[in-house]
Amino acid sequence: MNLHLVKLCVGIESADDLIDRVTHRLGEARARGRDTEHTHTTRMIPQRKEALLDGGSLYWVIRGSIQVRQRLLDIRPFRDEAGIRRCHLVLEPVFVLTRPQPRRPFQGWRYLYPADAPADFGDGDPTGAMPMALRRDLVELGLL
Numbered sequence: 789m790n791l792h793l794v795k796l797c798v799g800i801e802s803a804d805d806l807i808d809r810v811t812h813r814l815g816e817a818r819a820r821g822r823d824t825e826h827t828h829t830t831r832m833i834p835q836r837k838e839a840l841l842d843g844g845s846l847y848w849v850i851r852g853s854i855q856v857r858q859r860l861l862d863i864r865p866f867r868d869e870a871g872i873r874r875c876h877l878v879l880e881p882v883f884v885l886t887r888p889q890p891r892r893p894f895q896g897w898r899y900l901y902p903a904d905a906p907a908d909f910g911d912g913d914p915t916g917a918m919p920m921a922l923r924r925d926l927v928e929l930g931l932l
Contacts, residue, residue: 790842791839791840791842791899792840792901793834793847793877793900794848795828795898797849797850802855802921805850807856810881811881829875830874831873831874832875833863834863836899837863840860841863844859845857845858845859845860845905846860846877846897847900847905847906853888853889853891854886854905855888857886857908861878861879863876864876885908885909886905886907
């Protein structure tokens with residue numbers, strides 16, 4: 789059974805903002821001849837690695853709702869320069885928009901079971917072409 793993670797995306801205003809920032813950062817790394825692997829560093833290390841890497845994703849909470857996900861490729865524990873255990877979540881640099889799902893603030897990350905995960909926007913979904921800001925507003929109003 790696969791499993792997912794959900795995490796707040798602090799300092800990001802929209803899914804488009806997240807996509808732009810990651811794309812820019814990876815482009816800069818590529819231009820400097822550096823590794824272009826997309827990672828996110830977290831303090832806590834997920835213990836259910838096998839389930840997470842069996843098709844799991846990291847779902848990003850942006851401005852109070854899950855809006856986008858990225859597939860997890862690897863989980864790499866390490867110690868930082870101060871000797872503190874941390875973890876790199878290696879993410880596929882492909883962003884999948886999801887149906888917005890409201891989430892209250894929390895610290896760190898949480899496991900997310902597939903049954904509780906929001907659906908992806910599909911090709912036949914008429915709201916898929918809607919701007920993210922409009923979708924977010926409609927979710928906040930309870931209309932979507």
